[in-house]
Amino acid sequence: MGILEREIAIYRLLAQRIGGMSLVTSGGEEEMAFQEKLPGIEILYNRWGLSPNCYSLLAPILHSHALRKATVYKTNQLDGAWTAILAAKLYHKPVIVRAGYLWAKNFLRQQGKGWKTNLINRLERFSFKQADGIIVTTKEMKRYINGMYDIAPGKITVIPNYVDINLFRPIRSIKKIMGRVCFIGRFTSVKNLKLLIESISPLKGVSLTLIGDGDERVFLEEMSRNLHVDVRFLGRLENQYLPEEINQAEIFILPSKFEGHPKALIEAMACGSAVIGTDVEGINTVIKHNVNGLLCQPNVKSVRQAVTELLSNPQKRAVLGHNARQFVSTHFDLDVVVEAELSALKNIVNQHIK
Template identity: 40%
Template sequence: MSVGGTHLFLFMTEGMSLAKWRDLGMLRREIALYENLRPHLAGITIVSYGDREDAALASAFSGIDVLCNRWGLPQGIYRRLLPGLLRRARRGAAAYKSNQTSGAALALSLARRNGACFLARCGYMLSDFKRRAEGKDSAAYKNARALERDAFIGADRCVVTTEAMKDEIVGYGVPSDRVSIVPNYVDTALFKPSPPSHDGRRRVAFIGRLTAQKNPLLLIRALAGLEAELDIVGQGELRAEIEAEAARCAVAVTFHGNLQHERLPEIINTAGLFVLPSHYEGHPKTLLEAMACGAAVVGTDVSGIREVIDDEKTGLLCRPEADALRSAIARLLDDAALRRRLGEGARAHIEAKMSLDRIVELELAAYQAALAQRTKDARLGA
């Protein structure tokens, strides 16, 4: 079944908007995939929780529309209007797709109401993150499990980023052949190697939210005594604590705040060494982008990172402990040949598996499978 006549509706995460993507520096990264998908589809509409500012932002994107609360209505009223707004916007067969699990329930209910196929996409398992943050007995974990179960079982196609996530979804009772693995993509034309500045300084880069999950305090402690400077891109509630720990450990840190996506390659390439010390991850985009730049990368040997880094081939894995992380960083700082070998391996891996062109192919195949499943189920009266 061809997807050329299909209109894709992307439902943003609950409460998210294009304006928030912009403020987080994510807008270009998130939109690039859909700009590359647009020539293959009848239309693409992003369903946003934002206001008229989102409509203005969308005008800069070629061939991509946005459905947003441009009238400033209460969210409850806006949601009640969505079925009709979606029908009027539709061109051709419709495919509704969630960007993350939070927001999938609305997309699923509207897909069934409007006769569209539904793709339950997520880049990380919400239940796993809630379990780690709040515990298995928490209401947040139980609610996330219920959201996932309903979305995945109700979907015509599930789309996840890793094999481990696929296994979890199959555990909900979803047939394996209804799950597509589509990794996060990297714009390899933007994220590419460039010669680092040779000013004699030893530099390390970290890009991510300054939160407990990302574990930036471990990185500060690991850098103590290494005489390396740290560039941090991102914001979060741990900023003051990181500043205090950096002063205590005598680590020089430059805080860049949130930067627009196109500025990240310069940060990565200037450092040449990227560290992700998280407690856990889904399929971390910043790590993939650092690898695409040919940076030497170090990651903690935890879920979501160990699936990305092939130890000693595309980067280094280490225990999530300060001494182990310090040893891995020191090894790379002191060995230019090792940095070069790992960086070349990382770049080759990303180009082969996660380039934008490759992910567009996988996305289109998932849409095709979802449409075929919806047609089959309709014939069977499902």
């Protein structure tokens, strides 16, 4: 549910390979702006202006004409997976539930125990149990689901997030801006941007580019002014403009408290950036310390040391950036991920026919 601009490339290639596709999105008519970029794909949006919860329950009926013709359903995330599961029950189709992150586990970390956490846990369990197949982005997620919900390992396929390495690439014509550090993502407590601003505040000649938006934006803007940190708040940018911003920076940093399989990080690595990430779940499986990036602890001293080390060593930045590009090209290239997605879809359809 939800058409994201950053997912257009994979949908376009999948549609070409399987001969057509329908995308059910919770968005409104504005989603039709993507139609020109998605030839051969039917966009089914919330044309009735229903509330998200109401629409998610009624979508299988409202879009029955297209859903009846489908061969298999696949969700983009866990949130809203029940829409596909309801449709699968109504029209007797197989369904694949994709989890780019662990919804219940992450919610518990952020909100603690309570009725909402219990509800999300039950919805997650229900979705995994009812699915014919499950796609996750990391081996760690597969192990967690297997242990937490007693889901057979054979039902779970690991397919990482992809990167369009033709779009996200080193751009030699762009000159690096000395001392520039870049971050892309949501401005929420999980991303730990307060820590990042505090860490670089005493460093002379260092500036931050923060791309994204979220609940903490006003707080972060005020904090950066109070600490006299040079921060550019660019808001959300279209995907096509991200490589230019990444290539202008000498460092890309992701100081999160935890991650799933961070797309912004692997996109920066595809650009040949020297990357820094906190040594936490989801990041330390992508960054190999001193090989394709630096890992640091989620505290001011460690983040500051990592930033200082890379800014003062252009040769190391070049080596890490080269290795990062090679790593992403090998493991997360769009073409590789498309083949894995096609294989998963074919397997589920064949099992359903039997």
